[in-house]
Amino acid sequence: MKAGLYQGAKQLEVAEVPLPSIKNREALVKVSYAGICGTDMMIYSGLHPRAAAPLIMGHEFSGSITQIGPDEKLKVGDRVAINPLIHCGKCVTCRSGQQHICDNLKYLGIDTNGGFASLVSVPIENLYPLPESTSDEDAALLEPLAVAIHTVRRSKLKVGDTVVILGAGPIGLLIGIIAQKAGAAKVIISDVSEYRLNLAEKYGFHAVNALKNDIVEVAKESTFGVGADVVFEVAGNQMTANQMIDAIRSQGEIVVVSVYKKPPEINLAKMHFREISMNTTRCFTTEDFQKAITMMGAGEVDVSALISHKLSLDEFEKGFQLMEDLTSDSMKILFYS
Ligand SMILES: NC(=O)c1ccc[n+]([C@@H]2O[C@H](COP(=O)([O-])OP(=O)(O)OC[C@H]3O[C@@H](n4cnc5c(N)ncnc54)[C@H](O)[C@@H]3O)[C@@H](O)[C@H]2O)c1
Ligand SMILES: [Zn+2]
Numbered sequence: 001m002k003a004g005l006y007q008g009a010k011q012l013e014v015a016e017v018p019l020p021s022i023k024n025r026e027a028l029v030k031v032s033y034a035g036i037c038g039t040d041m042m043i044y045s046g047l048h049p050r051a052a053a054p055l056i057m058g059h060e061f062s063g064s065i066t067q068i069g070p071d072e073k074l075k076v077g078d079r080v081a082i083n084p085l086i087h088c089g090k091c092v093t094c095r096s097g098q099q100h101i102c103d104n105l106k107y108l109g110i111d112t113n114g115g116f117a118s119l120v121s122v123p124i125e126n127l128y129p130l131p132e133s134t135s136d137e138d139a140a141l142l143e144p145l146a147v148a149i150h151t152v153r154r155s156k157l158k159v160g161d162t163v164v165i166l167g168a169g170p171i172g173l174l175i176g177i178i179a180q181k182a183g184a185a186k187v188i189i190s191d192v193s194e195y196r197l198n199l200a201e202k203y204g205f206h207a208v209n210a211l212k213n214d215i216v217e218v219a220k221e222s223t224f225g226v227g228a229d230v231v232f233e234v235a236g237n238q239m240t241a242n243q244m245i246d247a248i249r250s251q252g253e254i255v256v257v258s259v260y261k262k263p264p265e266i267n268l269a270k271m272h273f274r275e276i277s278m279n280t281t282r283c284f285t286t287e288d289f290q291k292a293i294t295m296m297g298a299g300e301v302d303v304s305a306l307i308s309h310k311l312s313l314d315e316f317e318k319g320f321q322l323m324e325d326l327t328s329d330s331m332k333i334l335f336y337s
């Protein structure tokens with residue numbers, strides 16, 4: 001079968017590889033669409049601590065079942081969403097019911113082969129039938145949507161709140177969409193990309209160019225000088241790590257979603273004087289993933305505008321170059337084979 005391979009830092013290759021074999025309680029899935037995520041970019045740069053070449057990356061994908069043993073719920077031909085999280089089931093965290101932050105958490109497409117290929121083997125328990133109403137393209141965004149749902153559900157966001165989101169990448173925009181659904185009265189979002197800010201405006205957010213305007217001032221002006229009720233930090237740099245503390249109201253809540261490439265300095269004194277809370281968030285629970293399928297299936301969230309490119313797997317390297325080029329007007333890039 002055809003696969004896009006990570007062969008080492010900045011080394012990608014499209015190659016014919018043997019078909020994956022399936023073990024007991026696994027299914028063979030034909031990939032429909034697979035999206036590039038920031039984590040794939042980290043692997044591509046050679047900076048991911050676990051991913052080892054040669055690897056078929058891709059943990060955001062949809063597909064259909066081509067081979068499966070006896071199962072009560074799924075059969076050959078079913079269109080499916082894939083939850084890429086693999087927990088050990090044995091550690092204390094798993095046994096206390098928090099499998100999504102398993103001490104030994106693994107991901108399809110990071111620790112084992114993933115979706116940048118024609119076919120992939122997936123544990124049956126990680127497969128969910130797709131609603132008729134959900135397209136294969138949109139279904140490739142269920143994983144990041146589940147991240148956004150998990151993030152907002154973990155926050156203290158309440159109806160009528162003003163929310164600031166730092167970073168209008170796919171995760172920041174999806175958090176904005178879910179925050180609106182959860183009752184946010186106003187979503188203010190910053191980025192440095194005009195293309196991404198334009199998209200943010202289409203979703204009804206107040207978009208702020210961080211190179212031209214001060215998001216802290218905008219947050220204050222929009223809240224009678226008080227500051228945002230909840231700030232989601234989704235850009236991951238020192239500038240936004242400073243802004244998250246200055247844009248929040250006293251006793252407000254900061255939710256850190258970003259994975260920082262370099263640990264930022266956090267001014268705890270500023271937080272303590274105003275009793276600011278900080279929350280962190282990692283991936284999503286099975287429940288969040290199911291909610292993502294339900295919300296998308298019910299037409300409650302429209303992610304299609306986030307898909308900027310659909311490329312053949314033959315253009316594997318081009319996809320990564322587009323993601324790397326900050327002027328390329330890319331958002332979510334999907335591969336099909
Ligand atoms: N917690 C989790 O489980 C989880 C899951 C997925 C992604 N993440 C993290 O969330 C973050 C966002 O993910 P993404 O896929 O949307 O990444 P992304 O890189 O596409 O988005 C980040 C955005 O921040 C913008 N930005 C850069 N500097 C800025 C500034 N000074 N002010 C405002 N915006 C600025 C960038 O232009 C970009 O659009 C990443 O750090 C990623 O690693 C966390
Ligand atoms: Zn991802």
Ligand SMILES: [Zn+2]
Pocket residue numbers: 087088089090091092093094095099102103104105
């Ligand atoms: Zn575990």
